[in-house]
Amino acid sequence: MSLAHALMTSLLEKSSSGYDLARRFDKSIGYFWHATHQQIYRELARMEASGWIASDLAPDGGKTRKRVYRVLDAGRQEVVRWAQEPTPPMDMRDDLMVKLRADAALGAHSPLSLDTEIERRLQLHRTKLVAYRAIEARDFPAGQPLSREATIQHMILKTGIMYEQGWARWCEDALRTLHTLSPEASESPAAPASTHTSQTPGAPDDRDRLSLAPEP
Amino acid sequence: MSLAHALMTSLLEKSSSGYDLARRFDKSIGYFWHATHQQIYRELARMEASGWIASDLAPDGGKTRKRVYRVLDAGRQEVVRWAQEPTPPMDMRDDLMVKLRADAALGAHSPLSLDTEIERRLQLHRTKLVAYRAIEARDFPAGQPLSREATIQHMILKTGIMYEQGWARWCEDALRTLHTLSPEASESPAAPASTHTSQTPGAPDDRDRLSLAPEP
DNA sequence: AAGTACATGTAATCTGTTACATGATTCC
DNA sequence: GGAATCATGTAACAGATTACATGTACTT
Numbered sequence: 001m002s003l004a005h006a007l008m009t010s011l012l013e014k015s016s017s018g019y020d021l022a023r024r025f026d027k028s029i030g031y032f033w034h035a036t037h038q039q040i041y042r043e044l045a046r047m048e049a050s051g052w053i054a055s056d057l058a059p060d061g062g063k064t065r066k067r068v069y070r071v072l073d074a075g076r077q078e079v080v081r082w083a084q085e086p087t088p089p090m091d092m093r094d095d096l097m098v099k100l101r102a103d104a105a106l107g108a109h110s111p112l113s114l115d116t117e118i119e120r121r122l123q124l125h126r127t128k129l130v131a132y133r134a135i136e137a138r139d140f141p142a143g144q145p146l147s148r149e150a151t152i153q154h155m156i157l158k159t160g161i162m163y164e165q166g167w168a169r170w171c172e173d174a175l176r177t178l179h180t181l182s183p184e185a186s187e188s189p190a191a192p193a194s195t196h197t198s199q200t201p202g203a204p205d206d207r208d209r210l211s212l213a214p215e216p
Numbered sequence: 217m218s219l220a221h222a223l224m225t226s227l228l229e230k231s232s233s234g235y236d237l238a239r240r241f242d243k244s245i246g247y248f249w250h251a252t253h254q255q256i257y258r259e260l261a262r263m264e265a266s267g268w269i270a271s272d273l274a275p276d277g278g279k280t281r282k283r284v285y286r287v288l289d290a291g292r293q294e295v296v297r298w299a300q301e302p303t304p305p306m307d308m309r310d311d312l313m314v315k316l317r318a319d320a321a322l323g324a325h326s327p328l329s330l331d332t333e334i335e336r337r338l339q340l341h342r343t344k345l346v347a348y349r350a351i352e353a354r355d356f357p358a359g360q361p362l363s364r365e366a367t368i369q370h371m372i373l374k375t376g377i378m379y380e381q382g383w384a385r386w387c388e389d390a391l392r393t394l395h396t397l398s399p400e401a402s403e404s405p406a407a408p409a410s411t412h413t414s415q416t417p418g419a420p421d422d423r424d425r426l427s428l429a430p431e432p
Numbered sequence: 433a434a435g436t437a438c439a440t441g442t443a444a445t446c447t448g449t450t451a452c453a454t455g456a457t458t459c460c
Numbered sequence: 461g462g463a464a465t466c467a468t469g470t471a472a473c474a475g476a477t478t479a480c481a482t483g484t485a486c487t488t
Contacts, residue, residue, distance in 0.1 A: 003447080006314045012321040019467050029317065033309040039448065041469065064456070065467060076322070083318050083328045087311040089337055092379055093249040095303040097372055098222045101245065102299050104368040105228040106292070112299045121305055148397055152320040155393055156313055159386060163308055166382050170375060177371055181364055219475085235439050255476065257440065280484070281439060 003035055003043050004052070005082045008075050011053065015070040018044050031128075031160065044069060052078055096121065100174075115178050122171035129164040132157060219251055219259050220268070221298045224291050227269065231286040234260050247344075247376060260285060268294055312337070316390075331394050338387035345380040348373060 006029055010021060021044075022037045047053045052075030058066035071079075096118070103112045140146065140154045222245055226237060237260075238253045263269045268291030274282035287295075312334070319328045356362065356370045 002311070005318070009314055009318040009321055012318065017467075018469095029314060032313050033307050036449070037468085038450085041467095042447095045469095065469095067468085079318050080322070080326055080328065083315045083330070084333075086333055086336060087315075089312075089340060089383065090308065090310050091249050092306070092375075094306050095218070096305075097248050097375060098225055098245060099299045100368050100372055102221070102225040102228065102295050104365045105225055106296070108364055110296055112296065114299070117300075117302055120302060124305060148324055149320045151393065151397060152316050155390060156316055158389075159310075159313060160308075162382055162386060166378055167305065170378060173374075174371060177367065181367060233439075252477070253440085254478085258475095283440090 002082060003039060004047055005079055006033065006035075007040065007043055008047070008052065008071050008079050011069055011071045012076070012079065015068055017058065017066045017068050019066070021069070047075065050074075115175055115182075118171050118174050118178070122168060122175070125164045125168040125171065129161065129168060132161045132164065136161070218298060219255060220263055221295055222249060222251075223256065223259055224263070224268065224287050224295050227285055227287045228292070228295065231284055233274065233282045233284050235282070237285070263291065266290075331391055331398075334387050334390050334394070338384060338391070341380045341384040341387065345377065345384060348377045348380065352377070 007021065007025070010025055010029060014024070016024065018037070018041050022035070022040045025035060025040065044053065044055075048055060048069070051072060053069045053071050055067040055069045058064060058068050096114075099112070099114055099117070103110075103114055106112065136154075136157055140150070140157070146154060223237065223241070226241055226245060230240070232240065234253070234257050238251070238256050241251060241256065260269070260271075264271060264285070267288060269285045269287050271283040271285045274280060274284050312330075315328070315330055315333070319326075319330055322328065352370075352373055356366065356373070362370060
């Protein structure tokens with residue numbers, strides 16, 4: 001979550017202005033985590049107020065308003081502190097999961113045609129995958145011994161590859177499953193035409209499929 | 217993002233009060249997407265104002281303040297509309313990625329000991345994986361023909377399994393990589409003791425490893 | 433009688449998004 | 461000279477997080 005720490009990490013790699021930082025962020029960490037220039041400027045101002053970073057005017061003789069930020073020692077220490085505190089893994093929070101659940105809840109009557117959306121997403125994931133693989137081939141040629149820094153960066157890149165590949169495979173799988181489902185849409189032995197999901201009141205049917213309660 | 221739609225989906229599956237919804241959400245969709253009771257109450261109020269849902273007092277004769285929400289037709293239509301509009305895949309935005317980059321940027325001098333954190337995360341992912349697999353065995357026994365609804369729910373569950381498995385594998389891999397790295401921490405051919413990352417000013421070294429710029 | 437779980441909220445704060453504003457510089 | 465892009469910001473709002481508040485019902 002902490003954008004400040006992500007920005008400082010980027011500044012540790014290279015001191016730069018807000019604008020440059022925004023561009024660099026977009027092209028590196030931003031592939032995992034997008035931030036607008038607004039957030040970045042606001043956060044830079046705050047971090048400077050906290051004494052984590054400092055800025056100098058660009059060495060272009062005042063031609064531009066550019067201000068170059070660098071990480072101070074307090075900032076460096078803060079990054080170290082933060083890096084060592086445990087953080088929970090992110091939720092996957094993907095709309096597609098909810099849409100699938102909605103599709104299941106609404107039943108075969110309402111054709112949500114999620115396959116179009118999944119197809120679209122498949123293309124997105126494949127595109128990213130190709131891009132990542134190109135970087136891998138360019139920056140981490142096989143067989144070469146890598147420095148500590150490069151090894152870690154390669155690790156990060158491989159995470160992106162794993163992620164996109166996982167989703168691409170998932171999309172393919174989902175499409176297959178949906179296609180086996182749609183032809184016999186109205187032939188399945190589903191409950192006939194109960195438009196509303198409301199149970200008979202008083203019946204405490206709390207046993208959802210997919211709920212994570214261990215057997216009582 | 218749209219929490220409202222996620223909540224309506226849950227209400228479509230079963231009408232319930234804010235409190236119950238919060239609990240159910242936590243145990244189903246919440247495994248992918250956490251929401252606090254605050255968000256839920258606020259959102260319920262808004263959705264009622266929009267005419268998407270309506271509430272009745274619980275059929276317990278006013279003993280409790282419980283209000284049971286159900287989805288109205290306008291809400292149902294809104295879910296359908298939303299389900300068909302394209303949504304971008306979520307960022308992965310995982311702090312671990314940034315921490316790894318920080319580790320690389322700070323160099324081998326500062327021992328961030330990320331392996332402890334990764335170990336911890338590995339346990340979390342394994343725990344979830346076990347839980348998901350238990351549900352799978354309970355609710356989707358192999359070989360049984362499933363209804364349309366159950367098939368979709370199984371799909372969602374398999375996504376969770378894929379996700380946790382992917383991260384668990386990643387953690388194992390990362391630990392191995394880090395362990396090959398740490399013994400010879402100071403023997404690698406790294407740049408010697410340049411405490412600051414700042415380049416000689418004027419040298420526009422914009423060629424970050426791991427940046428996604430296609431060859432110029 | 434005291435404590436836990438139920439049930440619903442207000443308020444403050446922080447993070448994220450969108451729109452608008454402004455002036456300088458570089459490219460054509 | 462006009463357009464694009466560089467570079468920095470203000471303002472307003474929407475969404476999420478955390479802390480606090482309040483009262484009832486069930487349990488021991």
